[in-house]
Amino acid sequence: MSKLRVAVIGAKGRIGSEAVRAVEAADDMEVVAALSRGDKLETLVEAGAQVAVELTNPGSVVGNLDFCVRHGIHTVVGTTGWTDERLAQLRTSLAASPGTGVLIAPNFSIGAVLTMKFAQIAAPYFESVEVVELHHPNKADAPSGTATRTAQLIAEARSQAGSAPQPDATSTALDGARGADVDGVPVHSVRLRGLLAHQEVLLGGEGETLTVRHDSLHHSSFMPGILLGVRRVVSTPGLTFGLEHFLDLN
Numbered sequence: 001m002s003k004l005r006v007a008v009i010g011a012k013g014r015i016g017s018e019a020v021r022a023v024e025a026a027d028d029m030e031v032v033a034a035l036s037r038g039d040k041l042e043t044l045v046e047a048g049a050q051v052a053v054e055l056t057n058p059g060s061v062v063g064n065l066d067f068c069v070r071h072g073i074h075t076v077v078g079t080t081g082w083t084d085e086r087l088a089q090l091r092t093s094l095a096a097s098p099g100t101g102v103l104i105a106p107n108f109s110i111g112a113v114l115t116m117k118f119a120q121i122a123a124p125y126f127e128s129v130e131v132v133e134l135h136h137p138n139k140a141d142a143p144s145g146t147a148t149r150t151a152q153l154i155a156e157a158r159s160q161a162g163s164a165p166q167p168d169a170t171s172t173a174l175d176g177a178r179g180a181d182v183d184g185v186p187v188h189s190v191r192l193r194g195l196l197a198h199q200e201v202l203l204g205g206e207g208e209t210l211t212v213r214h215d216s217l218h219h220s221s222f223m224p225g226i227l228l229g230v231r232r233v234v235s236t237p238g239l240t241f242g243l244e245h246f247l248d249l250n
């Protein structure tokens with residue numbers, strides 16, 4: 001059986017360097033290109049990459065992904081910073097490149113994907129829901145992609161269930177004290193030396209609270225999800241948003 005030819009973009013970064021090692025260690029795939037900042041994207045074509053794993057930053061990902069889609073290279077994207085506008089632009093490029101698959105995964109770790117699912121299930125049963133995400137201080141974006149997606153899923157679930165707006169009597173507050181408002185769900189971002197990637201979803205009802213917490217303690221937590229994404233994206237044309245779709249969790 002021939003091996004899947006995989007390229008990693010952002011290969012010297014925290015997660016990118018771990019991804020290069022994980023792909024090299026997998027029996028069914030090989031690293032044919034490892035791109036760093038300043039390297040030419042044409043290398044992907046010259047190397048015959050079938051799948052690219054994009055792990056750079058919100059400022060680089062759109063251009064990199066556009067190149068991959070135009071050249072029919074399936075892409076697994078971990079980079080955060082996705083807006084509705086960016087996704088609409090991507091869907092337009094994908095329409096012109098039928099057969100090409102793109103997976104955007106706000107989080108590749110199974111525990112984080114399950115946290116999102118549990119929060120989505122629980123949210124309509126509680127009056128109050130807030131998200132706290134905690135990351136290393138080198139992270140560029142806030143709130144995290146995972147927290148943003150979690151809050152969106154919570155808001156969708158509450159809207160579908162006809163939940164009332166959350167109770168909050170705050171009448172004066174310092175800017176930021178109540179966190180960022182993501183579709184009506186407060187999201188709080190902590191940046192702390194010593195941490196990697198953590199999230200708590202706090203749910204409150206009359207006389208009880210429920211906390212759903214996940215901790216990524218090492219970048220290895222993201223690797224099984226990346227490898228699954230690489231294997232599945234080649235036979236899944238169009239845009240898939242969220243690893244849960246490849247885990248049959250929907």
Ligand SMILES: NC(=O)C1=CN([C@@H]2O[C@H](COP(=O)(O)OP(=O)(O)OC[C@H]3O[C@@H](n4cnc5c(N)ncnc54)[C@H](O)[C@@H]3O)[C@@H](O)[C@H]2O)C=CC1
Binds near residue numbers: 009038056057064145
């Ligand atoms: N979806 C997930 O499960 C995860 C996603 N991430 C996301 O992945 C991204 C990268 O995170 P880290 O590795 O912590 O950041 P990092 O800053 O350590 O690594 C990013 C690397 O990409 C390089 N880079 C930037 N622009 C480039 C370009 N145009 N071409 C090639 N390389 C380029 C940088 O020089 C750097 O080496 C972030 O958006 C982060 O939020 C991180 C961990 C897990």
Ligand SMILES: O=C(O)C1=N[C@H](C(=O)O)C[C@H](O)C1
Binds near residue numbers: 135
């Ligand atoms: O920057 C990180 O480290 C991470 N980024 C992703 C995010 O923004 O959700 C995934 C994970 O939290 C690690």
